[in-house]
Amino acid sequence: MLYTLAGGGTLCGVAALVLLIVSTATDFWMQYRYSGNSANQGLWRFCINRKCHAHTLTVAFWDATRAFMLLSVLSCFAGVVLGLSAFANGTKNRRVRTGGIALLLSGFLALLALAIYTGVTVTFFGKRYIDWRFSWSYILGWIGIILALAAGVFQLFAYQKDVAEPAPPNASDS
Numbered sequence: 820m821l822y823t824l825a826g827g828g829t830l831c832g833v834a835a836l837v838l839l840i841v842s843t844a845t846d847f848w849m850q851y852r853y854s855g856n857s858a859n860q861g862l863w864r865f866c867i868n869r870k871c872h873a874h875t876l877t878v879a880f881w882d883a884t885r886a887f888m889l890l891s892v893l894s895c896f897a898g899v900v901l902g903l904s905a906f907a908n909g910t911k912n913r914r915v916r917t918g919g920i921a922l923l924l925s926g927f928l929a930l931l932a933l934a935i936y937t938g939v940t941v942t943f944f945g946k947r948y949i950d951w952r953f954s955w956s957y958i959l960g961w962i963g964i965i966l967a968l969a970a971g972v973f974q975l976f977a978y979q980k981d982v983a984e985p986a987p988p989n990a991s992d993s
Contacts, residue, residue, distance in 0.1 A: 828973030919974025
């Protein structure tokens, strides 16, 4: 049972890691119209008519969102590595548990990042631009959160199942 739950957790963790990396790195968190032209922005730069420029404003919410997303990616990577190492070295209860905790932490850090971004975007950019919407990078971030949290829960359930199951009897005991 350990390998089934831990394997499912590791698979969800790998998918979450990919989605969180793509979400963090791409420039389509929000799309809007700027002076009649299509525009989009991500965490690192904004694009108007496919010409991209780095964000020039240093605003606390950008920095907070970036920091929490980067910490989320690092935590998710650690959880995936710990989950995979449990398979490579046989049953390693602590690695499965620690991987599960790292994946849950990753989900909560990304949740915090997207909550900050959502709150500021709705209150500030929602009033500044009339025709705007969240885009696919932002949506991938939310899907990554769900997968990271699910991966962490699977890993922790695998740990609980392994701890609760009695050890198999040795052949030399009979």
